[in-house]
Amino acid sequence: MMTRAFAWAVVFVAASTPAVCVLAADNLPAAESRTSPAFTGRGYEILTTKAFLPPDFDQETFDNLWQAWEEPLRSQAEKAGPEERRRMAFSRYGLTPRPDDPAKPQQYVVDAAGNWTMSCLACHQGQVAGQAIPGLPNAHFALQTLSEDVRATKMKLKKRLVRMDLASAVFPLGTTNGSTNAVMFGVALMSNRDPALNLKPGLPPAMTHHDHDAPAWWNFKKKTRLYSDGFASKGHRPLMQFMLIPENGPEDFAAWEDDFREVYAWLESLEPPAYPHAIDEDQALLGEVIFNNQCAECHGSYGDPEIYPNRIVPIDEVGTDPVRLGALSPKHRAGYGESWFNHFGEHRTIADPGGYVAPPLDGIWASAPYFHNGSVPTLWHVLNSEQRPTVWRRTENGYDRTNVGLEVTTYDAVPEGITAGHEQRSYFDTTKFGKSASGHTFPDVLDEHEKRAVLEYLKTL
Secondary structure, three states, X not given: OOOHHHHHHHHHHHOOOOOEXXXXXXXXXXXXXXXXXXXXXXXXXXXXXXXXXXXXXXHHHHHOHHHHOOOOHHHHHXXXXXXXXXXXXXHHHOOOEEOOEEEEEOOEEEOOOOEEEEOOHHHHOOEEOOEEOOOOOOOOOOHHHHHHHHHHHHHHHOOOOOHHHHHOOOOOOOOOOOOEOHHHHHHHHHOOEOOOOOXXXXXXXXXXOOOEOOOOHHHHHHOOEEOOOOOEEOOOHHHHHHHOOOOOOHHHHHHHHHHHHHHHHHHHHOOOEOOOOOOOHHHHHHHHHHHHHHOHHHHOEOOOOOEOOOOEEEHHHHOOOOHHHHHOOHHHHHHHHOOHHHOOOOOOOOOOOOEEEOXXXXXXXXXXXXXXXXXXOEXXXXXXXXXXXXXXXXXXXXXXXXXXXXXXXXXXXXOOOOOOOOOHHHEEEOOOOOOOOOOOOHHHHOOHHHHHHHHHHHOOO
């Protein structure tokens, strides 16, 4: 039996990484952001070219990952050429090609020696309907699958295992593709640091493992506080938490601080993408009136001027899954607040926020799935609480224009015969711990016509 101390040692070094519903679904044309910053700027360049962690694997390992795939995918890859295998791998793991070098993914820094190192973009850069959009969360990322395949491939190639290879065997990285256990990564990493980020001995705290859905980065500029519970003040230092591996000490964080000022500036420059299809303007105008009467108090108004209240809605009021809120204790939040990341208490930390922040809704059409845990596949399901599916599975690149969100097949339960692994993680099961799609029933007071009008208005944001 693995001892707690040994299990923690493994987890600590690895946690350092940071009925069918297909109505009117199709692939989208290129969705332009409103000022089209695209994939440019010093901050974006830093995230895609500078490694702040040791590498996770090398090019040889990546090129041989297909040998760890299940059938019939493995046989298909065996018959394919290198370029097709790379496309298959990018699809399987939720990687998007870099515009300047399609052989490299946006989610990893690949150096001249062929070493692959994960960056913030692993979770925070994705695509909708096959179109990569700056700042779009990566709803395709299959971190657990990638880690398992890398470990199996390294063992076959007789390569040394590193932190992620070891941790993924004992520390859950994500039970559904597109979401990760990132919040507990942060708890694990902070528990062995003093406020100045010096390493200190100790066993891990109790952790509540759960999945979380990344937010859209183009809304960063509107926020004054960070995270789904809004407990932390915004700044460039919080963006650096993923670097808390034992190899990085306080001097490294000080040396890299200017880099993350540039990353912060890039995030502030991002604009939401404009909806790329026709919008019923009359319906949208009606929806705006309804939205301003029913939703703006929490989510803000989007006229002139725009107002966003950064409001934390009490958990008893919003009623969404409470696991994420309770997973961070007041002690966890207070410890962060006293640390270097928060300028040693200079900025306000909310140790017990009591609920979740109602997020800005700019570009909401593109950022499915919805809620902090990614449990709701379309905006129509957000507006219709009783119609939310118990289990759903998305297509890779389909987009549901009628319901505005992911193209999905829905189920009463995960089909029989689906075994643990990548295929099982392609199903979102709302009956599982931390994955409930309940709550946010405020739109229930609207009739169907009013909900359709609101849906049309949401496309305009």
